[in-house]
Amino acid sequence: MSHSKQFNYTLDQPLAPNFPSRMVASKQQTFTDPDLFRNQVSSIFDHDWVMVGRAGAMPNPGDYMTAFLGQRPIIVMRQPDGSIRTMANYCLHRYVKLLEGSGSTKSIVCPYHCWTYKLNGELVGVPEREGFRPEDIEGIALEPIATEEYLGYVFVSLRNDLQPVSERLQNLSLILKNFELDGYEDRHVVHEELWNANWKLIYHNFIESYHTTYTHTKSIGPANPTKLVEYGPIGDPNFTIHSNSYTHENQPDIYNPQLDDDERRRFYVTGVFPNGLVAVEPNFVWWMALEPKAVDKTNARWGISFSHHAMKTMPDAEKFVEEIVSVIEIATTEDKEMVERMQAGANFGSEKAGLLHAPLELYIKEFDDYVMRLSSS
Known part of the structure; x- marks a missing residue:
């Protein structure tokens, strides 16, 4: 798990032998129980980065x-x-x-x-x-x-x-090193946006690409369809990562000369436990930091940052910024609607657990394992 070449699984290849063939979703009360919410927020957010x-x-x-x-x-x-x-x-x-x-x-x-x-x-x-x-x-x-x-x-x-962030995320930084994320220009930030949903539902939504084709019909779905998902390394206790790659006809112009052919077509989707969400592509990054407010309310601070390579060399950088902000605003609105509908459905209170797609929703299981690990420690 040392560099981006670890992205060696595709939909046409088998995953690791220990990959589960059947996974169940968390029960509905996981997202509606106020006592569980308070306990998990305290045990996780008081004890981790x-x-x-x-x-x-x-x-x-x-x-x-x-x-x-x-x-x-x-x-x-x-x-x-x-x-x-x-x-x-x-x-x-x-x-x-x-x-x-x-x-x-x-x-x-x-x-x-x-x-x-x-x-x-x-x-x-x-x-x-x-x-x-x-x-x-x-x-x-x-x-x-x-x-x-x-x-x-x-x-x-x-x-x-705690172990320094630089150490706990060293595998992630090796995968993304050619993007030079610390040099990206922060052009658009929304500090306060209330989502009427449990913070874990929002997190689940962003770290899987099963929904991309079907939810993001007006934004990123056509360019980054679910069928082009590439699986990343699994098993890191601090983050998940995979790629929702571009279709050939939607491949963007690339201005960062350090990126290899794989990095040029990938839209990396990363979850940094417990509340960070980072989607990285060659010219910009779309990120979100979640702040739990109540069992069914979360502040989603999010923003879009742009590659300094692109901003310095593309023909019309300001127009590009405007276009990307517009697309991501639509995508975020699409996500928000679906997540709030998940919360509304979970309010039924059924004891029957849903199912997770194997392997497209493996990342949800990895995050849930993290939540259980910190909640029980």
């Missing part, structure tokens, strides 16, 4: 985005030295949420009583300071959150003892 978005969306000191680590509010902030720092998003005085949305600021000011913090979270301003003991407020700072930037994405964790 979580993807929150693209580092390039915050290019300058003071640029920030607010996000949720599970259901815990956080601030992700570009620092004066160029690094990215993540902090708990509440004031040390009376717990007021400090920042909303995304933007840029020179300092963090609580809207309630104007307690003021530096960009690194250090408390520097307290109105009516004489009302507090100096030893209680001097030298305190917003609670730091472990942060790592990798492949152009920002990952955060409550824990400081």
Whole structure:
């Protein structure tokens, strides 16, 4: 599993001998039980690295985005030295949420009583300071959150003892190394989009290509049909990957000279556990970071980033950006409709389990195995 040549399975070839011939889907209550939702969010999002978005969306000191680590509010902030720092998003005085949305600021000011913090979270301003003991407020700072930037994405964790993201995703980075994802230009980001569905249903949808031909009739389906799926390496505990390749007639012009013939025709579909979704093709990447809100509600932060090779050398880069954004907006809307209909169907509450396609939905089983592993640990 060392490089892209591991993509050596196609629909006309058998998978590994240990590949299951029959797989069942999770029961409906998996997506409707509020107690299970709370337990899984806590056991997973409090104990693993979580993807929150693209580092390039915050290019300058003071640029920030607010996000949720599970259901815990956080601030992700570009620092004066160029690094990215993540902090708990509440004031040390009376717990007021400090920042909303995304933007840029020179300092963090609580809207309630104007307690003021530096960009690194250090408390520097307290109105009516004489009302507090100096030893209680001097030298305190917003609670730091472990942060790592990798492949152009920002990952955060409550824990400081986890294997670094760069190590846990080293196999993925080897497969995608020629794309140089950390150099992609972040041109389109949607920070808040509420999907009326369980976060796991959304994840399931994005990591399989069985639905592509049938759901994405107005967007990517004709160019990347289900029949051209190529299976990737299986068994990595941290991610899944396969390719939903282009048809010959829809093969795009390629501007990255480092890509080989296989990489030029593939649309890699990757799930980075527990909440990151990344679809990579030669000229752009479509990504999503999921934030569970309730058992049937999820914020889907998503965006489109473009290859720096393409942006520098294609004839009309801005027109291309507009066209791709339009197509992916349609594709995302198509996904959203189907996932919300899955949630509505699951509300029936049947004890009968559905079936997974073997092998097109193998990736769902791999993700579910990850969820069970962390939920039971």
